[in-house]
Amino acid sequence: MKEIYYEEIVNEVKEMCKRANYDLGEDVYTAFKRALTTERSETGKEVLTQLIENADIAKAERVPMCQDTGTAVFIVELGHDCRIVGGNLLDAINEGVARGYDEGYLRNSMIYHPLNRKNTGNNTPAIVHIELVEGEELTLHMTAKGGGAENMSALKMLKPSDGIEGIKNYILSIVKEAGPNACPPLIVGIGIGGNFERCAYLAKKSLFRPIGERHEDPAVAELEEELIGEINRLGIGPQGMGGSTTALDVKVEVESCHIAALPVAVNLNCHASRHQISMFK
Ligand code: SF4
Known part of the structure; x- marks a missing residue:
């Protein structure tokens, strides 16, 4: 013991x-840099440049x-x-x-x-x-x-007959409705399955996975990839100023659920996506 x-x-x-x-995670920082090379809007690039500069200042000066x-x-x-x-x-x-x-x-x-x-x-x-x-x-x-991104998060008990298209449409509608208010570029955390409260937890938990890491289930990983593309085609862009970088990543967690249910939770995380891990061995 x-x-x-x-x-x-x-x-x-x-x-x-x-x-x-103070220290933006390496995965988020690297994702900002990568987005700078792919972002199509000049304003979007300018915002990403400012986010990188902001992260550098916070780290160097030990300020939030x-x-x-x-x-x-x-x-x-x-x-x-x-x-x-x-x-x-x-x-x-x-x-x-x-x-x-x-x-x-x-x-x-x-x-x-x-x-x-x-x-x-x-x-x-x-x-x-x-x-x-x-x-x-x-x-x-x-x-x-962050409170802004949390406020724009949502959960819906879909019907099983809504299927995968219903799930995708719901997720896209939440990101669209959030617009600039969730402080994009986002990490979009999604829970599918469980029950009402478990689904919300799955969405939150998904946000703890590092950017770029795909789900181990190939079907879920494919859904993550597909959603990244569709969300980035919404045109919301960095800080909602327009552009092709609305989401830096999409994370999906799935779990068993009732035969009559299809719970879906969308937990948005802002560009200040801050996480830490400590292990006591
Ligand atoms: S960037 Fe995140 S933490 Fe900062 S105001 Fe927006 S939602 Fe809140």
Whole structure:
């Protein structure tokens, strides 16, 4: 049985929050550079150039790449043979987020209650999903998820008879409706199957996969490729200024579902697509 100390997790989460906001992931940065070579609109190229410059400044000066420093969302893989000592895992994650957002001068975006709208003052609570896995490792996947892109996300319970065409039309309609409001170029996360709440989780989880990585199921990988092409033909472009780079990638996750159901969730992620991984071995 492996033991991991509460304070180790707090310190690691604190650093993850800062790194996520200062250091754009290599996969996103590389995708910006690649898009610069394929973007057809001059304005689109100019916006991509500014996004690259913005990421460079954030990294060099240790400042957040966007004023919206996001909701801290975690997917935790917790090994059956791993024990947290000195406190519980959820408290450790929340304490790490509070310290990271404070030390890193990151904006506090979370409120106590959706009706009274009072800020909690430390960007907690984090949204934490726990998956139990074999072994004695603890792996934390973290994203600082921007509010604008989250607001333009959606879920629909389609009918099985809507089929693949119904799924594609729904996804395209959501991206079209989002237009500039989700801060493109986007990473489009899609969940198909499960049930109402599981489908939304699948869409979120898909966003944790690095840009360029295709799904292991060839049929799903083909759907991802097809959607990238169709979304980029919508002409929304970088920051909605027009162009051929509306999505840097499309990720699809699928799961079993009820015979009468076809849930589809679209979780949009903006160009400030921030994710971090930490493993406690
Ligand atoms: S949606 Fe993303 S890019 Fe837009 S303001 Fe929020 S974090 Fe920034």
